[in-house]
């Protein structure tokens with residue numbers, strides 16, 4: 001398990017760089033960013049983290065729509081998380097976001113990256129109990145604990161992390177996001193947030209060919 005620190009000031013001195021926000025991914029996505037299947041806009045590149053602690057040699061990269069995610073909620077696989085989920089199903093539900101589970105590869109073209117480029121830090125903890133962002137380890141909520149269908153946790157982002165990704169000054173603002181009644185209005189216009197700051201769990205499928213995302217307050 002690896003603790004993840006999104007901001008340099010939060011990272012302990014003995015942590016190491018495990019990825020970055022913005023910039024360019026070591027990923028061949030063709031000529032341009034993937035298009036959102038809900039609104040058609042090109043989804044900008046957000047970040048890459050090294051998940052080789054969980055899947056040797058693998059990086060996890062995220063593209064996320066900033067045009068329609070004020071009105072959409074990421075879809076979950078129809079298969080319960082406690083059961084094996086195929087790579088094909090995981091990819092099918094990726095409409096307003098796109099996860100790439102990949103090796104470091106030469107990129108084909110520059111992708112649109114609206115974030116201020118900065119490193120993400122990680123540190124191996126002494127204890128396995130950790131409540132904030134992490135790579136690997138156990139999720140807060142157990143799915144399939146009884147039947148042994150535990151998907152490998154690639155990345156967990158907790159609400160308490162308050163992850164805000166700094167927007168470059170010339171980049172478009174994210175559309176306002178209000179998922180549930182009672183959620184605060186999205187006023188943080190200088191940053192992007194993922195799923196209104198609701199906890200995000202990204203798992204590997206059982207075939208380890210793809211990743212899927214689950215969100216919720218648990």
Ligand SMILES: [Zn+2]
Nearest residue numbers: 036039065068
């Ligand atoms: Zn969209």
